[in-house]
Amino acid sequence: MRFNIGKDILPHEYKGEIYNRESANRLHIIKAVFVFLFCVFIARTLQLGLLSSEYKKYNLSGSEIESRADIIDRNGVVLAKSIRSGNIKLFPSRVKDKHVDSVANVIHNISPMDYSVEDALNLIHSGKRGVYIKKNASEEQLKYVREAHRKYDCFEIEQFTKRYYPQRNVFAHVIGFAGKDAGLEGVEFIYDKYLQENEDPLRLSIDSRVQNIFHEQLTRAMDKYRAKGAMGMLMNSSTGEMVAMVQIPDYDPNNINASSVSVRKLKLLRDNFEMGSIFKIFNTAMAFENGLQNKEYKIDEPLMIYDKFGRRAMRKPIDDVSSFKRDIKKMGVKNMKAPEIMLHSCNVGSARIALDLPDGTQKEFFHRLNFDKPLSLEFGKTETALTYKVWGPVERATAAFGHGIAVTPMHLLLGVNAMTNGGIYIYPTLLKRNVGAVRGERILSSEISSNLRNIMFNIAEKTTAKKARVKGIDIGGKTGTAEKRGADRYVDKNRNVTVFTGIFPVSAPQYIIMIMLDEPQGTKESGGWKTAAWNAVPTAGAILDGIIPLLFE
Secondary structure, three states: OOOOOOOOOOHHHOOOHHHHHHHHHHHHHHHHHHHHHHHHHHHHHHHHHHHHHHHHHOOOOHHHHOOOOOEEOOOOOEEEEEEEEEEEEEOHHHOOHHHHHHHHHHHHHHOOOOOOHHHHHHHHOOOOOOEEEEEEEOHHHHHHHHHHHHHHOOEEEEEEEEEEOOOHHHHHHHHOEEOOOOEEEHHHHHOHHHHHHOOOOEEEOOOHHHHHHHHHHHHHHHHHOOOOEEEEEEEEOOOOEEEEEEEEOOOOOOOHHHOOHHHHOOHHHHOOEEOHHHHHHHHHHHHHHOOOOOOOEEOOOOEOOEOOOOOEOOOOOEOOOHHHHHHHHHHOOOEEOHHHHHHOOOHHHHHHHHHHOOOOHHHHHHHHOOOOOOOEEOOEEOOOOEOOOOOOHHHHHHHOOOOOOEEOHHHHHHHHHHHHOOOEEEOOEOEOOOOOOOOEEEOOOHHHHHHHHHHHHHHHHHOOOHHHOEOOEOOEEEEEEEEEEOOOOOEEEEEEEEEEEEEEOOOOOOEEEEEEEEOOOOOOOOOOOOOHHHOHHHHHHHHHHHHHHHHOO
């Protein structure tokens, strides 16, 4: 069989010129696409190769350049951020003679406080194999060294990602800090998973402007009253959003090694304190619930409690401060009702109310307030409050004015908030909440809550909380002073804790504030007095004066 050169073996299937032209066009298109993809592949390979070379040259690895989501306040202010940093190393033996002066200038420019030009020259001629000239360098310094290295080939960069806290001490106990691989304290620890897996910032409920005012005024108070410590919180009464949380002494999360573990402990959640007369808010609520609000109680003499055998059950009787006894004697007052007893912060009257309550009332009420257990909150777990196991007459009487029971500041804040916001126990959050359902439960009637607010308003207007008042808004408040106990559990009259809790606006509270000073001292201005009215209250007043324009702008 003969074959035609250039034609198919089967002549009858040959399609002629048209078939050849279409096939050629298709092949050209496929070839062009292949060439384009090949060029892209080569370019990307070269790019990755250069990056790998750059990482190798500067001791980088993929894990070392991974970032962590920013933490911001409710208005977008950055509170924690991952930034590139590094340690800069010089290899003197690699400096060429013609580059000595130039390299010396580079060293001086990188760290002028550590190296003069003359010092840099001495370092270059030292014969050392390698020496660090700057640790934790900024991005600008690293960029400057990279450019110098390309010219002089004698530097090395150990680059890493560093967590930076622009607000330093102000947010220390809230934000906490992160280590190389994970968050270790505070928000950094609690929300570690989110911060590692997301690029969008974590937005907190805290307002940095308010937080700074708290920090400034608490620092002043601690200095003025020579206190061991100072704490303060502000919470939205209905949403539970924490707007400020400050604890002093504090620390700089950018320099953890300069602080001790004890300073870093979040006492707002982890330390228990006897809160004194703040507990009269709860005692009065129980009086209303049990229909005792209009009953008159004898308040003009100390109250001694006896056991069932007629023996003294206490070392000394329950009594009131001398100024209160002097005032009621001058007025000829011998009896008071529950609202008046809370208004004037009468210990004897409060104890008598507690002893008049049905058995088990206090234990059940404090259970409603979660005072008998630790709180598992979104941002951490509190310490377990210290309450009585046996509720005898002495325990019932002393609990009425806040002695013998110790709770964390967070327990107290949430308890008072439930008493005054309409009766709803709201669980707090450090995250900015959108409009929607809030976790909480009713533990008190709205009517009793309204009565308590009215008493607290009168306390701020007439008695111990007057120095917390500010122009333009009605404040309600209650003070508390409790003597601390020593290692032997006996009261130490030389050491106390002072507390103030306030609500505003009092008719429909939007915020609750709590201020606490640990072991404040008397001043010349206070005449030596070191109770809450003389330190915690004016501190709260100074804070409120600064933050109210920001909260209601």
